Amino acid sequence: MSQMNARPDPAPSRLKYRMERLMLTPLFRLLLRFGLPCLLTFSVATWWLSVEGNRQMVVDTYADLRSQVESRPEFMVNMMAVDGASDLVAEGVREMLPVDFPISSFDLDLEAMRETVVSLDPVKSARLYVRQGNVLQVDVVERVPVVLWRNDRGLQLLDDEGVLVGPAFVRSDWPELPLIVGDGANGYVEEALNLMQAAEPLADRLRGFVRMGERRWDVVLDRDQRILLPEADAAQALERVIAMDQAVDMLERDLVTVDLRLPHRPTLRMTDGAVQELIRIRAIEAGEPVE
16 A cells, blocks of 8 residues: 555656756856857868868859959959159050059059069159059159269169169260269269269369279369369368369369379379470579570
8 A cells, every 4th residue: 555655756867967967057058059059060061061062162152252243343443544753654664564454453463563663763662552433543753863873884874872763875865963983883872962062163164973993082074184082071172172273273274183082192283284384484493494
C-alpha cells in the first residue's frame, strides 16, 4: 500500500542540474545565441566556397558590380585642363599623360600622374584632381629661369635653385638673364645672383661670370677685361673694384685683369700696348733715348 502511494523524487537529475546552471551563465548564453549560429554560418560558407565554380562566380559577380558602378556617368572623366603652364609646357604635360577619354576616375592613378608631370624639367610642382564637370584638372607651377648656364651641351636655363628649366638655343632670346660658365657653376647660382646684384653699376659692360676650378668666380667684361675674385667675400671684393672704378675710372684704362685673389694684394695687368707705352714714358722721364 505504501509503495503504491510513493511519489517521484522532485529533485532534478545531475545532468539537468548542470544544464540549468550553464543556462544561468551569461557567457554561455551569449555563445549559444551568437557563437553557434556564426560558427554554423562560417562552416557552411567555407564548404560552399571550397568549390572552384562557386568562388569564380563570386569573383565575377564582384567584378561586374564594380564595373557597373565605376562606369556610371558621374564617375567618368571626359577631358583634361592644364592651368598655370605656358603653351609649350602644357603641350608637354598632355604628351606625358596620354589618357584616353572618357575614362573612369577609379582608373586614374593621380599620384603616379603627378610624379610624371613633375619629372618635366620646367615643372616645379603640380597638383592633379578631378573637379566638377568631370574634368581632370592639372595645376602646374613652372620653374622661373634666372640664369643662363653655358656648358658642353650648350646653353641651358636654370632656376634660383640651380635646377634645369630647359634649353636656350639663342643667347639673344634671354638678354635680361646673366650668363654663367664653368663646370659646377649650376651649384652656385645663388652666388652668381649676388654677384649680379653687386655688379649692377657695370651692367652695360657685363658679359658673364666664369666659375674657375669650382672654387671662385671671374667677372667677364667687354674689351676682354676680367675681374678675378677671391674664394671668400667675392661680392664685397667686386664692390671695392666698382668703387675704385667710380673714383678713378680704373676699368676704362688699358687693363686686362684686376686680380683680387689675394685680398690684401690686388694686382693689375695691363695690355701689351699699355705696357710698352709705360716703358716709353719712363724712358723719357729718365732721359734715355726712345726709338
